[in-house]
Amino acid sequence: MPLADKYRPTIIDDVVGQSHIVGENKVINNMIKNNYFPNMIFYGPPGVGKTTVAEIISKISDKKFFKINATNSSLDDIKRIIKEIGSFGTDNGILLYIDEIQSFNKRQQQSILEFIESGAITLIASTTENPYHYVYKAILSRSIVMEFKAIKKIDIIEGIKKIISRYNIDNLAKVSIDEDAIDTIANASGGDMRSAINILELGINEAALDRDGNLNINSDTIERLSVATAYNFDSDGDIHYNLLSAFQKSIRGSDPDAAVYYLARLLKGGDLISICRRLLVIASEDVGMAYPNAITIVKACVDSAMQLGLPEARIVLSQATIVLASSPKSNSSYMAINRAMEDVETTVQDDIPEFLKDSHYAGASKLGSGIGYKYPHDYPNHYIKQEYLPENMRTRKYYKEQDNKFESNIKKYLDTLKK
Structure with missing residues (x-):
């Protein structure tokens, strides 16, 4: 028997890691102490104790225990377990452990819902995928989701x-x-x-x-075993998106070291496209008007990375990451478009002012289009006051300059024009 199976912990005190849910006065220990087990979904990466904890609970519970793996089980397997309800040894109900529940389709998951609601079946399910994406919502609403984390x-x-x-x-x-x-x-x-x-x-x-x-x-x-370091990465899973989130937040927080670390983890997963897309959006979302040239540098680095490919791409992506992380920050462009989009979606739009409408066609003047437009380049400082927004939007201010050198100069310039 493999050591991992032979020496799998049989009591909760022998479980390593998961100190946020396992340990004195923690939720799992309290459940065991009180012999009270609700429906639960264990969520986390492989090899962190989900199955172990489920089997420990099964030995303590007074319910009849069944275990199936959704990757190689069918609806018939579930029906066979349901038929056991009310049979010998199920007076206190059934404890059903479904490993990799994300592999069951909606119908298979729904098949046990009625019995979960009645209490005839207590469900413990485990999954390596985010249950909020893969588990039927009616089951989620009747279960406690517990996250198992990578072991320190x-x-x-x-x-x-x-x-x-x-x-x-x-x-x-x-x-x-x-x-x-x-x-x-x-x-x-x-x-x-x-x-x-x-x-x-x-x-x-x-x-x-x-x-x-x-x-x-x-x-x-x-x-001598030449064992490669295990690396848990899924280009479509939570780990991938959590890394991208940590990557952007580290850049936004002006921490080049953390940003390069998360870049390295993303590079290990080999997804160049997601990294490049995220760098490009950060250049405008988080650096933006504080250093408008950042996007030019990042675009050059991204183009180079896509031409070079890995492993050389890591060098130029590191440069782009450090440039962004060490640049002054402004989200004024991001906030401006969000404010404008909200108004477009929630406010009735008045007509565009007549003088702003297209007048490059025969008959435009008969409709009043373009009449009264003042060409700013004909005036001092290339500026003349005109109302460009629709009438019902004229009090709106979308772009709000932030406190950095570049935008301070913009504010001074615009204030000077308007005076």
């Missing part, structure tokens, strides 16, 4: 040490492992405890017996 390095190290301790109790050949090797395993796991245990198991099989019949594992042993 310090918790991975603790988990490895626990596994080794249990292994040495069960086996004559004891494992001796140095701290550097444990650190290497933890780094390569990518926050996935199962991945860490699998690497440890490979290391045990790779290690040679010493004269005392024990297995010594050091960092060289692990490095």
